[in-house]
Amino acid sequence: xxxxxxxxxxxxxxxxxxxxxxxxxxxxxxxxxxxxxxxxxxxxxxxxxxxxxxxxxxxxxxxxxxxxxxxxxxxxxxxxxxxxxxxxxxxxxxxxxxxxxxxxxxxxxxxxxxxxxxxxxxxxxxx
Amino acid sequence: xxxxxxxxxxxxxxxxxxxxxxxxxxxxxxxxxxxxxxxxxxxxxxxxxxxxxxxxxxxxxxxxxxxxxxxxxxxxxxxxxxxxxxxxxxxxxxxxxxxxxxxxxxxxxxxxxxxxxxxxxxxxxxx
DNA sequence: GTCACTGTATGGGTTAACTGGTACAGTACG
DNA sequence: CGTACTGTACCAGTTAACCCATACAGTGAC
Numbered sequence: 001x002x003x004x005x006x007x008x009x010x011x012x013x014x015x016x017x018x019x020x021x022x023x024x025x026x027x028x029x030x031x032x033x034x035x036x037x038x039x040x041x042x043x044x045x046x047x048x049x050x051x052x053x054x055x056x057x058x059x060x061x062x063x064x065x066x067x068x069x070x071x072x073x074x075x076x077x078x079x080x081x082x083x084x085x086x087x088x089x090x091x092x093x094x095x096x097x098x099x100x101x102x103x104x105x106x107x108x109x110x111x112x113x114x115x116x117x118x119x120x121x122x123x124x125x126x127x
Numbered sequence: 128x129x130x131x132x133x134x135x136x137x138x139x140x141x142x143x144x145x146x147x148x149x150x151x152x153x154x155x156x157x158x159x160x161x162x163x164x165x166x167x168x169x170x171x172x173x174x175x176x177x178x179x180x181x182x183x184x185x186x187x188x189x190x191x192x193x194x195x196x197x198x199x200x201x202x203x204x205x206x207x208x209x210x211x212x213x214x215x216x217x218x219x220x221x222x223x224x225x226x227x228x229x230x231x232x233x234x235x236x237x238x239x240x241x242x243x244x245x246x247x248x249x250x251x252x253x254x
Numbered sequence: 255g256t257c258a259c260t261g262t263a264t265g266g267g268t269t270a271a272c273t274g275g276t277a278c279a280g281t282a283c284g
Numbered sequence: 285c286g287t288a289c290t291g292t293a294c295c296a297g298t299t300a301a302c303c304c305a306t307a308c309a310g311t312g313a314c
Contacts, residue, residue, distance in 0.1 A: 012302060026234065038260060049304045054261075063233075071260045071310035092235050092243045099226045100247065104146055107153030107192075108219050110248040116219045117244060118252070120227070121237040125245070125252045139272060165290060176274045181291075198281035198290045 005046050013048055017056035025065060025076055036066060036074040063091075132173050140175055144183035152192055152203055159205040163193060166201075 005016050024030045036042070039057065043050040057074050060066045064087060068074045103113050118125045132143050151157045163169070166184065170177040184201050187193045195201045230240050245252045 014302080022233075026231075039262095040260085050261090051263095051305085052303060055302085057261085068261065069311090070262070071312080073260060088233075088235055088239065089243065091233050092230065092239050093247075095226055095229055095233075095235070096240060096243045096247055099222055099244075102222055103219065104150060105142075106190075106215075106218050106222075107149045108215060108222070109153070110244070111250070112215070112219050113223065114241075114244055114248055114250055116216065116223050117226075117237070117241055120220075120223055121241055123238065123241055123252055125250055141272080166292095167290085177291090178275085178293095179273060182272085184291085195291070196281090197279075197292070200290060 005048070013046075014052050014055035014059065017042070017046070017048075017053060018059045021056070021060055022065060030076045032076050032078045034076045036076070038073060132175070140173075141179050141182040141186065144169070144173070144175075144180060145186045148183070148187055149192060157203045159203050161203045163201040163203070 004020065005013060007013065009016065021030070021036065030036075036057065037045070039050045039053040042048075043053045046053070057066060057068060061068050061074075064077055066074050067077050099113065100110055103110070114125060131147065132140060134140065136143065148157070148163065157163075163184065164172070166177045166180040169175075170180045173180070184193060184195060188195050188201075191204055193201050194204050226240065227237055230237070241252060
């Protein structure tokens with residue numbers, strides 16, 4: 001499951017690990033209640049420090065993807081629980097802000113982005 | 128023109144400076160051939176180190192927004208040369224696709240993103 | 255309690271990004 | 285030539301991110 005960790009990648013190890021878990025959950029490889037590998041087990045398998053795995057798991061816990069239980073393990077959260085509407089909106093806002101920042105760097109206005117996005121989604125916008 | 132520099136912002140100073148120039152070019156405040164403030168002048172105005180301004184200018188030169196001439200100054204590039212409309216749209220589409228991918232990863236639909244973006248930009252959308 | 259598992263906390267080493275200070279180099283004008 | 289402007293190069297200090305090593309703490313079965 002975690003065969004794709006690349007120490008030479010510019011993206012941090014902990015982020016690679018977290019990303020792998022995210023797609024596993026999204027793809028249904030991991031269901032609610034399933035336990036993730038223990039920090040030590042995964043650390044050994046990936047030849048990485050336990051603290052690095054912890055960082056990945058904490059990252060996931062922050063977003064509500066998993067629940068960490070001290071002494072028991074780390075478990076995939078109930079899907080409806082891991083992301084309620086407010087949290088989803090917060091995540092969406094975060095993504096949008098990042099997009100607008102990237103766009104501004106290229107001299108692309110928010111309106112242009114909105115235009116493209118509306119085409120992409122097939123939703124009309126009022127001018 | 129460069130009144131909006133914030134030393135306490137998490138985004139680097141040189142990036143703030145470069146971003147300001149980018150939007151100025153995009154908005155037509157600066158046209159092709161126009162000279163940017165000299166590194167020393169701008170550094171003094173912003174109470175920043177000349178090297179920081181240089182970094183911003185080099186960043187812009189990398190993307191082709193400006194041309195740096197040693198001993199003469201830094202000049203805005205011909206607009207049609209650094210990014211024509213089609214290229215702008217292509218860039219925008221690229222950004223949007225990436226956004227939608229990230230959103231999907233979090234289980235957020237395109238419609239939700241559009242909703243947030245419309246709020247962010249103050250543009251209404253038809254349901 | 256003891257043992258074998260789980261996550262946690264803290265501090266250190268390495269590296270890279272960021273910013274600044276100062277001296278160097280090209281250009282234009284008189 | 286000299287002067288006054290332009291960008292350039294180099295090095296140092298600070299900070300933050302990343303990763304590791306190791307000791308600490310909770311849980312459950314025996």
